[in-house]
Amino acid sequence: MSRLALALSALVAVLFAASLTTGPSNTSTLSDLSALLLGGDGPLPLVMREIRLPRALLGLMIGASLGLAGAAMQGYLRNPLAEPGLIGVSGSAALGAVLAIHTGLAAVFTLGLPLAALAGAGTGVLLVLMLAGPRGASITLILAGIAISALAAALTSLVLNLSPNPYAASEIVFWMMGSLADRSMTHVWLALPLMLVGWVGLATLGRGLDALTLGEDAAEAMGIRLTRLRLTLVVGTACVVGAATAVAGAIGFVGLVVPHLLRPLVGARPSRLLWASALGGAAMVLAADLAVRLVLPERDLKLGVLTALVGAPLFLHLIYKTRAEMT
Amino acid sequence: MWGCVRLSRLISLGLALAFAGAVTASVTRADSAPRRVVSINLCTDQLAMLLAAPGQLVSVSDLAADPHSSAMADTARAYPVNQGRAEEVYLLAPDLVVAGAYTDPATVQMLRRVGLRVEQFDTAKSLTDTRDRIAQMARVLGREEEGAALIAKFDADLAVLETKAGTRPRAALYHPNGYTLGGGTLADDILRAAGFRNLAAELGHRGGGTLPLEQLVMAAPDLLISAAPLPGASRSEAVLGHPALDALRKGRAGLRITSPDWICGTPHVLNAVERLTEARRAMPEGGQ
Numbered sequence: 001m002s003r004l005a006l007a008l009s010a011l012v013a014v015l016f017a018a019s020l021t022t023g024p025s026n027t028s029t030l031s032d033l034s035a036l037l038l039g040g041d042g043p044l045p046l047v048m049r050e051i052r053l054p055r056a057l058l059g060l061m062i063g064a065s066l067g068l069a070g071a072a073m074q075g076y077l078r079n080p081l082a083e084p085g086l087i088g089v090s091g092s093a094a095l096g097a098v099l100a101i102h103t104g105l106a107a108v109f110t111l112g113l114p115l116a117a118l119a120g121a122g123t124g125v126l127l128v129l130m131l132a133g134p135r136g137a138s139i140t141l142i143l144a145g146i147a148i149s150a151l152a153a154a155l156t157s158l159v160l161n162l163s164p165n166p167y168a169a170s171e172i173v174f175w176m177m178g179s180l181a182d183r184s185m186t187h188v189w190l191a192l193p194l195m196l197v198g199w200v201g202l203a204t205l206g207r208g209l210d211a212l213t214l215g216e217d218a219a220e221a222m223g224i225r226l227t228r229l230r231l232t233l234v235v236g237t238a239c240v241v242g243a244a245t246a247v248a249g250a251i252g253f254v255g256l257v258v259p260h261l262l263r264p265l266v267g268a269r270p271s272r273l274l275w276a277s278a279l280g281g282a283a284m285v286l287a288a289d290l291a292v293r294l295v296l297p298e299r300d301l302k303l304g305v306l307t308a309l310v311g312a313p314l315f316l317h318l319i320y321k322t323r324a325e326m327t
Numbered sequence: 328m329w330g331c332v333r334l335s336r337l338i339s340l341g342l343a344l345a346f347a348g349a350v351t352a353s354v355t356r357a358d359s360a361p362r363r364v365v366s367i368n369l370c371t372d373q374l375a376m377l378l379a380a381p382g383q384l385v386s387v388s389d390l391a392a393d394p395h396s397s398a399m400a401d402t403a404r405a406y407p408v409n410q411g412r413a414e415e416v417y418l419l420a421p422d423l424v425v426a427g428a429y430t431d432p433a434t435v436q437m438l439r440r441v442g443l444r445v446e447q448f449d450t451a452k453s454l455t456d457t458r459d460r461i462a463q464m465a466r467v468l469g470r471e472e473e474g475a476a477l478i479a480k481f482d483a484d485l486a487v488l489e490t491k492a493g494t495r496p497r498a499a500l501y502h503p504n505g506y507t508l509g510g511g512t513l514a515d516d517i518l519r520a521a522g523f524r525n526l527a528a529e530l531g532h533r534g535g536g537t538l539p540l541e542q543l544v545m546a547a548p549d550l551l552i553s554a555a556p557l558p559g560a561s562r563s564e565a566v567l568g569h570p571a572l573d574a575l576r577k578g579r580a581g582l583r584i585t586s587p588d589w590i591c592g593t594p595h596v597l598n599a600v601e602r603l604t605e606a607r608r609a610m611p612e613g614g615q
Contacts, residue, residue, distance in 0.1 A: 046574055171562050184569050300505075
C-alpha cells in the first residue's frame with residue numbers, strides 16, 4: 001500500500017514538473033525552474049509565476065478533487081457508475097457558475113462564483129441521491145444522472161444564449177468540456193478554500209465507507225451514523241466539484257476512470273481508494289492538460305475531450321459488465 | 328393673395344414635374360441599376376450606405392446599427408434593419424441582395440432559389456482589397472461615378488497617412504480568447520500603414536488565430552492593442568484582465584482599444600490608421 005502511495009506521488013510530482021516546463025515558448029527546463037523559484041529579469045519569471053504555475057496547481061487541485069469525489073460517491077452508493085460528471089453534479093455546478101457570471105454576482109462578490117457553483121453542485125448531488133435512493137441501483141442512478149445532466153446543460157446553454165455578450169454563446173463548450181488555458185492565481189485562490197473544506201470532509205468518510213461495504217444495518221451496528229455520513233458526502237462533493245467546475249468547467253470521467261483503475265490495487269477498500277483516487281485523479285488531469293498542450297497547442301483543445309476519449313469506452317465496458325451481472 | 332398662391336402652386340408643380348422628369352431620365356440612363364437593395368452583412372451594409380443613391384438601399388443588417396461592430400451605427404439607424412433571414416429578405420422584395428462571402432450558405436442558396444439576385448463580397452484582406460470592394464459595390468449598385476470619387480479620396484487620404492518610418496515598433500493584437508490577427512489580414516495592413524510591425528505575423532501567424540498568452544508576454548510588444556469590453560460578462564474576455572497582461576501593460580506596452588473601424592474594408596479603416604499613427608508618435612521611442 002505504501003508502495004502504491006509512493007508510486008502515485010512520484011507520478012504526480014513528475015507530471016506537475018512537466019506541466020510547469022511545457023509551454024509554447026521554447027525555454028530550457030533549468031531556466032524555467034530557476035525563474036519560477038528565484039525570479040530574475042525579463043518576462044520569464046512572470047510567465048512561470050502567473051501563467052504556468054496556476055495552470056499546474058489547478059490541474060493538481062481539480063484532478064485530486066474529482067478523483068476523491070468519484071471514489072467517495074462510488075463508495076457510498078456501492079456502484080462503480082457513480083461519477084460527478086456523469087450523474088450531473090458537474091453540470092449543475094457549471095449552471096451555478098454561469099448564473100453567477102451572467103447575473104453579475106461573480107463581479108460584485110469575490111467568492112460569489114465558487115459559492116454559486118457549490119450551490120449548483122449541492123443541488124445536483126441531493127437530487128441524484130434522492131432519485132437514486134440510498135442503495136443507488138444502476139438504472140435509477142443513470143436515469144437520474146441523464147435527467148439532471150440534460151436539464152443543467154440545457155439551462156446553461158439558455159443562459160449563455162440569452163447573454164448580451166456575443167462571446168458568451170461560444171463558451172458553452174468550455175462549460176461542458178472544461179479547460180485550464182489562461183487561468184491565473186486568482187482562480188487558484190478562488191477555488192482553494194472550498195476545496196480544502198471538501199477534501200477534509202471527504203477524507204473523514206473512509207471508516208464509514210468501509211463499514212458500509214457490509215451493508216447499512218451492519219454499518220449502523222458498528223456505530224456509523226448514516227445521515228451524518230450522507231450529509232458529509234453531499235457537502236464535501238459539492239464543495240470540491242463546485243470549486244473545480246467554477247474555475248475550469250465540467251471535466252468528466254476522471255472520477256470514473258481513476259477509482260476503477262485503482263480499486264484492485266487497494267484491495268477494494270473504500271478508505272484506501274479515497275486517497276489513492278485523489279492522487280490518481282491529479283495525475284490524470286495533469287496528464288490530460290499536458291496532452292492538450294502538446295497535441296494541438298494552437299487550438300485550445302478542451303480537457304473533457306481527452307478524458308472522455310479514455311473514459312467513455314471504460315464506461316461502456318462497466319455498463320456491459322453491470323448488465324451481465326443483472327441477468 | 329390668391330394669385331400668389333396660384334403662382335406658387337404652379338411653380339411647385341412645375342418643379343415637381345421637372346424633378347420627376349430628371350428621375351425618369353436617370354433611371355432610364357442607369358436602367359440596369361437595382362432599385363431595391365437589401366444588405367445582410369455588416370461590411371456590405373457600410374459600403375452600400377456610402378454608395379447607394381437615396382432610396383436605393385431599403386434595409387441593412389441589424390449589426391450595422393450596433394455601435395460595437397459598426398463604424399456607421401448612427402447612419403444605419405435611418406434604415407430598417409433585418410436579421411439576414413431568407414424569409415424576411417424575400418418579403419422586402421429586393422431586386423438585389425448584397426451579402427458577404429461567409430454569409431450562411433443556406434441563406435444565400437435559398438435566396439437564389441427563390442429567384443433573387445445575390446452578390447457576395449469577399450472579405451478585405453488589405454487596404455488594396457478595400458479599394459476593390461468599394462469598386463465592386465459601386466458596380467453592382469450602378470454608381471460607378473460615386474465609387475470612383477470615393478476611391479480617389481481613399482487613395483489621397485491614405486497617401487497622406489501612410490508612414491515610411493525607419494524604426495517600426497512592434498504591436499500585438501490580443502482579443503478575447505487570445506485571438507490575434509497575423510499576416511495577410513486587413514488588421515496587419517492597417518498596422519503596416521501606421522508604421523508598426525505586427526508581432527503575430529513575425530511569430531509566423533497567417534490569418535486569424537490564437538496567440539498563447541505566454542508567447543505574448545515573452546515577446547513583450549511595444550504596443551498592445553485589444554478590443555473594448557462588450558456589455559455582459561464573458562469568460563472569453565476575462566483573459567484580457569489576466570495579471571500577466573496587467574504586468575505587461577505596466578511596463579513598456581501601452582493599451583489601445585480597437586474600434587469597429589478595423590473590421591470591414593471600408594474607407595473607415597483610415598480612421599484606424601490615423602489613431603495608430605497618433606499612438607506611435609506618442610510613444611517615447613517609436614515616433615520619428
